[in-house]
Amino acid sequence: MSTRTPLMAGNWKMNLNHLEAIAHVQKLAFALNDKDYDHVEVAVLPPFTDLRSVQTLVDGDKLKIKYGAQDISAHESGAYTGEISGSMLAKLKCTYVAVGHSERRQYHGESDELCNTKVKAAFQHGLTPILCVGEGLDVRKAGEQVPHTLAQLAGGLKDVPAEQAETIVIAYEPVWAIGTGEVATPEDAQEVCGAIRGRLAELYSKELADKVRIQYGGSVKASNVAAIMAQPDVDGALVGGAALDADEFVKIVRFRDQ
Numbered sequence: 001m002s003t004r005t006p007l008m009a010g011n012w013k014m015n016l017n018h019l020e021a022i023a024h025v026q027k028l029a030f031a032l033n034d035k036d037y038d039h040v041e042v043a044v045l046p047p048f049t050d051l052r053s054v055q056t057l058v059d060g061d062k063l064k065i066k067y068g069a070q071d072i073s074a075h076e077s078g079a080y081t082g083e084i085s086g087s088m089l090a091k092l093k094c095t096y097v098a099v100g101h102s103e104r105r106q107y108h109g110e111s112d113e114l115c116n117t118k119v120k121a122a123f124q125h126g127l128t129p130i131l132c133v134g135e136g137l138d139v140r141k142a143g144e145q146v147p148h149t150l151a152q153l154a155g156g157l158k159d160v161p162a163e164q165a166e167t168i169v170i171a172y173e174p175v176w177a178i179g180t181g182e183v184a185t186p187e188d189a190q191e192v193c194g195a196i197r198g199r200l201a202e203l204y205s206k207e208l209a210d211k212v213r214i215q216y217g218g219s220v221k222a223s224n225v226a227a228i229m230a231q232p233d234v235d236g237a238l239v240g241g242a243a244l245d246a247d248e249f250v251k252i253v254r255f256r257d258q
């Protein structure tokens with residue numbers, strides 16, 4: 001029996017301004033009750049411009065919802081126009097930061113090397129990286145999803161010490177299943193999430209691998225979350241579109257009831 005607490009995280013992507021963010025988090029806070037948090041952790045990853053508003057709400061009302069950013073600069077500070085540093089995110093009491101989301105890799109050319117620097121920057125500031133990995137459709141069609149994803153995993157974790165790596169969250173997000181309505185089957189998700197855990201055991205130790213939470217992401221909704229969560233190596237979901245609907249996201253958090 002796994003002792004890993006599932007992490008249900010909403011990646012809002014470039015949606016919801018800071019006023020909408022407040023309304024959305026208030027809806028989540030109103031709908032979720034203490035019991036919901038007994039067996040699951042809930043987090044939102046809003047745009048940078050929303051973080052201060054979300055922090056004020058979470059702090060002020062002592063909410064159990066955690067929050068984080070969708071990206072982090074590889075740099076510390078200085079002349080890096082448009083970048084947001086780890087220390088800025090830590091100052092806003094972010095818990096999580098997504099690193100290497102496929103949309104960053106695809107549209108902003110982020111390499112495994114850059115993701116590795118960002119993972120280290122996150123740890124340096126006490127943030128927990130959610131390292132996103134996963135294959136595109138061409139790789140899936142060639143049957144190369146496991147080696148492809150494991151190479152991204154190893155690249156992102158290069159030279160990351162065990163005491164940090166054991167706290168990381170890995171999000172397996174097959175690119176062909178993101179925003180397409182095309183959800184991977186629970187068996188597809190398990191195949192790669194299981195392989196990720198196996199590689200973590202090789203890179204570090206079995207004990208460490210057993211502690212790391214591995215999320216699945218890609219068209220997760222209330223109607224498919226339970227089957228995905230039933231897989232032994234899936235420890236949560238990174239939810240895009242469905243996280244923008246508070247009622248739907250609450251149902252995802254309550255995956256045991258679905």
Ligand SMILES: O=C(CO)COP(=O)(O)O
Binds near residue numbers: 173179180219240
């Ligand atoms: O990219 C995702 C989460 O990071 C998944 O997005 P969708 O849930 O919209 O497919």
